[in-house]
Amino acid sequence: MALPVDQLAAVPEAATRRDSLEIILEQDRTRLQELTPVRHQRMSATPFTFYRGAAAVMASDLAATPSTGIVTQLCGDAHLSNFGLFRSPERAMVFDLNDFDETHPGPFEWDVKRLAASMVIASQANGFDETTGRSMARLAAKAYRKTMIASEAKPALECWYARVDADEVVADLGDRFDTAASKRTQKALRKARHRDSAQALEKLCYVDLAGAHIKSDPPLLVPASEVAPSMSKVQLDDYFGEAFARYARTLPAHVAELFSQYSFIEAARKVVGVGSVGTRCWIALFGGARGTDPLFLQFKEASESVLAPFVPGCEYTNQGQRVVFGQQLLQASSDIFLGWVRAAGAEATVDTDFYVRQLRDGKGSVVVESLLPAGMEYYGALCGEVLAQAHARTASRHEIAAYLADAGKAFDAVIADFSVEYSRINIGDHGRLDAAVADGSVSSGALENPS
Structure with missing residues (x-):
């Protein structure tokens, strides 16, 4: 009844x-x-x-x-x-x-x-x-x-x-x-309408002779080199490069082909929102073949949904996959770069589930x-x-x-x-x-x- x-x-x-x-x-x-x-x-x-x-x-x-x-x-x-x-x-x-x-x-x-x-x-x-x-x-x-x-x-x-x-x-x-x-x-x-990776590059980065670098503005924006000072640039590049290679395998083949045209430059931890503060949230800057072709991705910690203790749900091997599934089902149009990955945070040894999306793609409220x-x-x-x-x-x-x-x-x-x-x-x-x-x-x- x-x-x-x-x-x-x-x-x-x-x-x-x-x-x-x-x-x-x-x-x-x-x-x-x-x-x-x-x-x-x-x-x-x-x-x-x-x-x-x-x-x-x-x-x-x-x-x-x-x-x-x-x-x-x-x-x-x-x-x-x-x-x-x-x-x-x-x-x-x-x-x-x-x-x-x-x-x-x-x-x-x-x-x-x-x-x-x-x-x-x-x-x-x-x-x-x-x-x-x-x-x-x-x-x-x-x-x-x-x-x-x-x-x-x-x-x-x-x-x-x-x-x-x-x-x-x-x-x-x-x-x-x-x-x-x-x-x-x-x-x-x-x-x-103008919030995109190029605009993010201008706001979040500075440029020197070595190229673009993400600004340091702790605690809201902290480059990976400051979050994990014991890791060399080579180690950080290897860590993020390997993580994003695994992320790419969750993308449709044609989007993965597009993503392959970009190379990792730098990453930083970023504080976002209200409810998400304290979760592990990172942004990553990628560059295309030309210096005027930036791509910013955000990878955000995906923990168990607050609803999960109260309602039986589908089991996912990665909580990021749960977020991507829900978003693609409920949104009329979803970011083509939506994907997921599991990685130990650069600041910790604990494996963390993340979902990945573009940082800015016309987003406004x-x-x-x-x-x-x-x-x-x-x-x-x-x-x-x-x-x-x-x-x-x-x-x-x-x-x-x-x-x-x-x-x-x-x-x-x-x-x-x-x-x-x-x-x-x-x-x-x-x-x-x-x-x-x-x-x-x-x-x-x-x-x-x-x-």
Whole structure:
């Protein structure tokens, strides 16, 4: 028997839910210890930054609430800042989900709840009241529901190829800001078109007589020679060269042929995001036959999904392969250089799973903090539509659509109810971390290099 839709509004009981600070500190144990203070600083900044970094906390909470049992491939961390712009292989700008570190099978509504709750929390961060935030969450759920139901009548190939044109997004968003915010956001989205390896070379590197070198800006950007000072340049070149040779074997043959035209130059450890701080994340610079042909790849640690302890999933020999599978299944257009590798980090002897992608390929995102209510409503509905398109690419779309057709508008309302209640939980959890940082019981470090 299908779960009554009203039960989807339930949040975990305070007395039984696992302590959020305990979950965060447990994750710290497997991360680079010198970077965990940066993670704590970023998460403690606002309730929204806390939420962005607390996917594991919410996964634990969702697992303690009633579930539809309708399982599909999830993004796993579908908050509104994990949607954005990037270039398709055909060089068109598209708008889609863009973070799959936590992708894993799970009940479809977990992704919807993660998105809808982020709408309330981001609305509060922008100074909107709770009623407005609830409306934002309801509209996101409604867009998901309607798009998902509509997909049920479409051919599978039409669902597979459905995508959102970025030019339409940019144009529509421009009408939903005040003048100053509109200019800032339009500028940020236009800049995304020029974010590529050549732009990364200009920003992240300096050039001397020996060629291009990645800058040193610790702790956010640290060249491999500084991370592993005991290794010579020859040893580092051999280490990275061998790792990328194994990565190349995970690429389609025609892409591997393209990659073979590039030679490794240098690598550096880079701090990214909020939730990922402290995981092992590297960038690598490659050069083509001509000096004006750079390629930047990012290889990012892939650990077990935060959903894995709660939902049975496919077994992968490499967690990077899990991320690549989920991304290629859920995204309408994926980076051609997606692949995976296992390697001991240059700073450690422990083998680590990584997934690999281009560092910058037209990537950009909406400035959420600039959104006025009309802009937030539009953006939330757009993200709900895109999330539904992602789920509609899976074999579960008919079962999800049937459930939503039966639930009707009640689905939107209960997801909004859940989101408001969860935003209150999130505020309490953020307060606990903020207090722990303030009293020194949890370490905290500056976001930027003070120099």
